[in-house]
Amino acid sequence: MATETITEQEHLTQIRHYLHQHPELSDQEFATTKYLTEKLRELGYRIITPAGLKTGVIAEIGTGKPVIGLRSDIDALPIQEATGLDYASANTGVMHACGHDFHMTALLGAAEKLAAEQLTGTVRVVFQPAEETHVGAQEVTDAGGVDGLDAIIGFHNKPDLPAGTIGLLAGGLMAAVDQFTVTFHGVGTHAAMPQLGADPVVALAATVGAVQSIVSRNQDPQQAVVVSVTHIEGGSTWNVLPETAWFEGTVRTFDQKARALAQKRFIEIVNGQAAAYGVEAEINWQTGPDVVDNDPRLTKIVAAESRQHFNVVAPTPSSAGEDFAYFSQRIPSVFAFIGSHGNSDWHHADLIIDDAGLVPAVQWYYFNAKRLLSELA
C-alpha cells in the first residue's frame, strides 16, 4: 500500500514537472492540448472536443446518464519564472504561476483512476483553455463543450492551505470581476492660466478618492466589495494642463445586487465629478466573469464526500475572479480550493507549490465524480 502511494506520487510529480516546464499562454495551448489528448486517448477516453475549440480538450468515459463534468484550466501567465527550480519553465517569459499545471495533473490522475473502473453514467473531463484571460469557459460553452452535463466540479489550488486540506462553501467563493476605464475630456491650457481651460487632472484626482465611497458609504458593510483604481495617466510636462486624463481599474463583488449597485454608483459619481469640474466623462465599463456560485445542494454532497477523506475547511472567499463562473451560471456546480502549500501566492514569479498536494487533489476529483454519479442517477 505504501509503495503504491509513493508510485502514484512519483507518477503525478513527473507529469506536473513536465507540464510546468512547458507552459503556454491563453488560447495558445497547442502543445499542452496535444499532450493531454494523447494521454486521454491512451487511457481509453473518447475525445469529443468540439470543432469550434482551437485549444483545450474535452473527453468522455462511460455511457448514459448522469453526465458529470470535471474541469481543469490549462493556460499559463506572461511572467518570467524566478523559482530557480530544476523543472522551471523552458519557455522564456511564460510561467505556470497560477498552478494550472497542478490542476491538469490532478485531473489526468483522476481520469486514469476512473478509466480503470466500471462507471454507471458518464464522466466528462473538460480541460479548458484561456482561464487567465477569462474567455476560455465561454469558448467551451459557446462551442457546446458543456452541453448535457448534469453537474460540473472544479478546483483552484490554494497556496496558503496545507496539502490535503479542502476549502468548500455554498454560495459565492470567488468574486465577480468588472473592469473600468474613465477618460476626462477637458480643455488644455497654460499651467499658469487655469481659468482659460477645464482641468481633467483635478477632476481625475477628486474622482479616484470619491469612488472609494462606493465601498464605505453605499454597500452593505457585511458585503465584501473592492474598488481599485490601478492606473492613471494625464499630461506630459510641468507647465501645461492637458486636454485629457484617464484612469482604469477594477471592481470585485460577491453578489448580483452588490455588483449592480457598484456599477450604478460608479457611473453616477464619475459623471457627478465631471459636472462639478466642468469636464466631460467617457466611461467604458467591461463586464468580466460573474461570481463563482456554488450550488447549495451539490456543495452539501461534495462536502460530505470530501469530509470522509480530507480535512475540510470553510475558506475565506477570494476577491480574485475565476471564469469557472460561466459554468456555474449554467450548470449546478461546485468549485473548491485545494491546498497546494506554496511559498508565495498566485501570479508570483517565485511561486513554488508542493507536489504533496497532488494525490489528495486526484482523490478529490475521483471520489466526488463517483459520488455524484450515484447521487444524480
Ligand SMILES: [Zn+2]
Ligand atoms: Zn491566475
Ligand SMILES: [Zn+2]
Ligand atoms: Zn488560476
